[in-house]
Amino acid sequence: MAEPTQTACELGYHMPAEFESTDAVWFTRPHNKSTWPGCLDDAQRQFDHLIHQVERFTRAQVIGRDHDWLTNDSWIRDYGPIFVRAARGLARSQGGLALHDFTFNCWGNKYDDFEHDDVIPQHVARHLDVPIWQHDFVLEGGAIDVNGQGTVMTTEQCLLNPNRNPHLSREQIEQQLHDALGTRHVVWLPGGIAGDDTDGHIDDVARFVSPSQVVAIRAAASHPDHELLERNWVALQRATEQDGQPLDVTALPVPAPIYYDYPADEYGPGGRRQLPASYANFLIANGGVLVPTFGQPADEVALQTLRDLLPGREVVGVPCDKLVVGLGAIHCMSMQQPSV
Numbered sequence: 001m002a003e004p005t006q007t008a009c010e011l012g013y014h015m016p017a018e019f020e021s022t023d024a025v026w027f028t029r030p031h032n033k034s035t036w037p038g039c040l041d042d043a044q045r046q047f048d049h050l051i052h053q054v055e056r057f058t059r060a061q062v063i064g065r066d067h068d069w070l071t072n073d074s075w076i077r078d079y080g081p082i083f084v085r086a087a088r089g090l091a092r093s094q095g096g097l098a099l100h101d102f103t104f105n106c107w108g109n110k111y112d113d114f115e116h117d118d119v120i121p122q123h124v125a126r127h128l129d130v131p132i133w134q135h136d137f138v139l140e141g142g143a144i145d146v147n148g149q150g151t152v153m154t155t156e157q158c159l160l161n162p163n164r165n166p167h168l169s170r171e172q173i174e175q176q177l178h179d180a181l182g183t184r185h186v187v188w189l190p191g192g193i194a195g196d197d198t199d200g201h202i203d204d205v206a207r208f209v210s211p212s213q214v215v216a217i218r219a220a221a222s223h224p225d226h227e228l229l230e231r232n233w234v235a236l237q238r239a240t241e242q243d244g245q246p247l248d249v250t251a252l253p254v255p256a257p258i259y260y261d262y263p264a265d266e267y268g269p270g271g272r273r274q275l276p277a278s279y280a281n282f283l284i285a286n287g288g289v290l291v292p293t294f295g296q297p298a299d300e301v302a303l304q305t306l307r308d309l310l311p312g313r314e315v316v317g318v319p320c321d322k323l324v325v326g327l328g329a330i331h332c333m334s335m336q337q338p339s340v
Contacts, residue, residue, distance in 0.1 A: 001122065002131040004098075007179040013084040013098055014182025017148030017208055018284045021339035022058050025285055026081070026124070027051065028074040028333070029064035035073055035326040038263045042322040047074075050290065050318050050330060057288035057314075061337075069123045070116040075328055078140035078198070079104040079117035080335040081124045081132075084182065096340035098131040099124065100180055102139040107198045108163025137176050138164040142201035142332055144177070147208040150242035152183040157191030157200030164199075185242035189232045193217075193225045194257075195276040195327065203331045204278040205232055209309055212241055217280050218251040224274070225254065252279050252305055253298040260325050277320075281329040282306070285336065289313050292320035292329040 004011060029047060030036060036043040054060050063069055063076070081099035101121035106114040125132035145153045158164070159173055168176070174186050192200025206216040216236055219226045236249045258277045264270035279302035282291040289306055293299040299317060307315045320329045 001125050004131050004133065008084050008098065008100070008133060009179050009182045011086070012182075013086050014148070015082065015084050015146050015152075015180075016338040017146055017211070018336055019209060020148055022286055022336045023339045024059040024061050024337040025054055025283065026076055026335045026337060027054075027060060027062045028071050028076045028080075028120075029062055030074045030323070030326065031064060031071075032073045036322070037325075039322050039325055043326060046319055046321075046323050047333070050323075050333070053288070053290055053316055053318055054283070054285055054334075057285040063120070067123070067127070069120060071120065072113045072115070072117045074326070075117075075142075075332050076120065076335050077142045077203070077328075077332045078107070079114065079120055080141065081121040082139075082141050082180075082335075083337050084180075085338050085340055087182075095130065097128065097338070098133070099128075101125070101132055101134045102137055102180075103135060104140065105138050105164070107140065108161060110197060133180065135176075135180070137168075137180075139176075140198065140201065141335055142198060142203045142328075144181070145202050145206070145208050146181060146183060147211045147241070149211045150183050151185045151187060151208075152177050152181055153187040153189065153206060153208065153214070154202050155189045155191050155200040155205070158198065158202070161199045183242075185240075187236075187239045187247075189235050191228055191232070193228075193276050193278060195274040197276075197327050201332075204276055204280055205229065206236065207280050207282070209284070209306075212245065213248045213250070213309065215250050215252050215280065215306070215309065217254050217278055219254045223254060224257060229254075250305065250309060253301045254278065255294045255296045255298050258294060258321070258324070275324045276327055277324050278329070281331040283330045283334050283336075284313070287313050289315045290318050290330050291315060292324065293317040294321050294324070295319070
């Protein structure tokens with residue numbers, strides 16, 4: 001593997017926005033029974049339906065189908081490669097694509113088994129024959145969202161959590177992001193939703209759908225997430241793009257709280273738990289937008305909101321009531337590979 005000595009930013013690389021063109025989307029097929037206790041077969045069926053929908057818009061690369069690399073779990077958004085693309089100079093002439101391998105510590109060392117997941121970016125770099133940066137910095141892909149024009153959005157709850165990079169200040173964390181992603185401006189939101197074991201990933205609360213347009217989930221006062229989501233909303237109302245212009249923010253609904261009764265088995269104790277169900281956990285793939293649905297009236301409201309915002313794309317609802325038992329949905333299970 002080619003390992004550059006300069007930073008991605010110094011070499012003219014940046015992370016494209018998800019709404020830009022993609023050559024492929026990477027996935028890992030669900031296989032861990034401890035992640036989907038009592039419903040792995042149903043989760044796999046929903047995953048296969050998701051892949052069928054994705055392949056209408058781009059090429060799917062599925063670990064467990066197209067590649068036989070070992071994995072511990074299916075959340076490739078967080079342990080997989082974060083792709084960057086060159087905009088100028090020698091790097092562009094050499095192909096333009098590279099990737100980052102950040103340290104994955106299983107969301108603050110919450111779980112034990114992640115040694116196979118942590119090296120997946122290296123497998124992808126060898127497979128694609130592209131340069132790779134290997135970092136000591138702990139970062140998951142679901143913790144960041146970029147507009148492709150210099151702004152990265154994240155949450156304080158996650159990136160400032162002492163279980164990630166306790167030795168770094170906010171300013172040092174911002175510099176790590178800028179060096180790797182080619183950004184120069186950070187939008188910080190307070191945090192994430194109940195049931196999310198990632199410490200508040202941004203991809204469950206707010207997403208860029210254009211360089212200046214953000215969709216963010218809002219909840220009624222009776223919803224468990226209302227107070228924090230309102231704090232996020234206020235922060236977004238005050239936020240700006242990298243050039244100082246205010247962001248245009250549109251609200252997405254939230255589903256009514258969903259709970260799952262986890263069975264007691266050899267993987268651990270059972271118990272009732274709220275699931276991190278969010279319509280913000282969608283995937284943009286070229287002309288398509290794949291949106292998680294949960295069999296609720298709010299499903300259609302969320303789909304129509306995105307159709308109104310993105311008239312040039314086909315917005316498709318994908319059932320995820322079983323996938324979300326694993327504490328993630330479409331965006332968590334995917335990682336886009338930008339076109340070069």
